[in-house]
Amino acid sequence: MTPENLQYEAWLLAIRDKDDKEAFGKLYRCFWDGLYAHALRRIRDAQHAEDMVQELFIQFWEKRKRWDTQINLPGYLYGILKHKIIDFFHASKMKPQLLDFWAEDLYTFAQQHPEELETYLALEQLLSEELNKMPANMKQAILLKWDEFSIRDIATRLGLSEQTVKNNISEGSKRLKQALLSSGIDGYSTVIVLLVLQSLTAATI
Template sequence: MNTNKDLILLLKEGNEKAFSELYNRYWEIVYNISYRKLRDEDKAKDFVQEVFVGIWIKREQLNEEKEILPYLYTILKNGIIDQARKDVCRNNHIEDLQRSLSVYEESTHDQLAFKELKLQISAEVENLPQKMKEVYRLSREEGLTINEISERLSLSDQTVKNQITTALKRIRAAVYTLFF
């Protein structure tokens, strides 16, 4: 059985048997630490794999004079922290998507409600008596003033006001029953 120093020296040379021995010595320790932090067997196994892949990739940089376990722990800790950051970013992104979908759904609902309201108002305008309908359209659809309407239709200002008021009352009553 080789010492850790011997294993690291062999590992630095690319010796796969030394890597296997190092793995067999420490995988369970790394797994237990990982599992305690994550509480997920599959993620813990993934982190064990990442730690040892990292060791293999950086094997030439290992210092045989230092203990390997703290180095393994540091790789594991950094991996878990990086994963937590990614999870937070992913969760924030998911929440943003959910909010935007919610806003989209609300705006779609609002659009449908507005369309329904417009249809209801149009139907009620069509049900108004002819003169009242004409006064209402000149006022609300063409934007004419009471004076302009009274001159155009040869009506008194008060008659135009009364026609608009009555038309609005009828439309409001119909819309009110639609939504309440």
């Protein structure tokens, strides 16, 4: 067992058996920054990320009597956080800027080229409208895939088979591509459109 794992086990024993708040504070300080940074990268909302991690530690303390002190503590904490992030998406507590979640290159391009902002906003609106027309499971599968969750994680959260998730993502991406190609593509910047198409194609991989 590594020195880090021995330290984690000592903290967990002290917290579980003695309600040791000092040990809990050490555990909290050890993992807070990493968990917060991970949540912030996923949901891009500082307040929600902070609230999410704070809630994680509150629940962790409340369940302390049930701990197995030899658990993989980092894996356990990040696993809890992953499910909280999925719940966040599933509850549609998302920022209105849809493309911020799945096409950072497109968003950055628009920032660097203000003359393309109108095109960016028009395409964002188009894709948002098309997503809202989809069945709930299809929409959620696509959003979670764009945020880099695995097919297995998406299937578990939505209560679907992995093949069904793959089918939903593939069909949803086809619908978005078709909407884009049918919307007067000649009026849009070629670079912007290519970035959107590239992102949609990547979502099905």
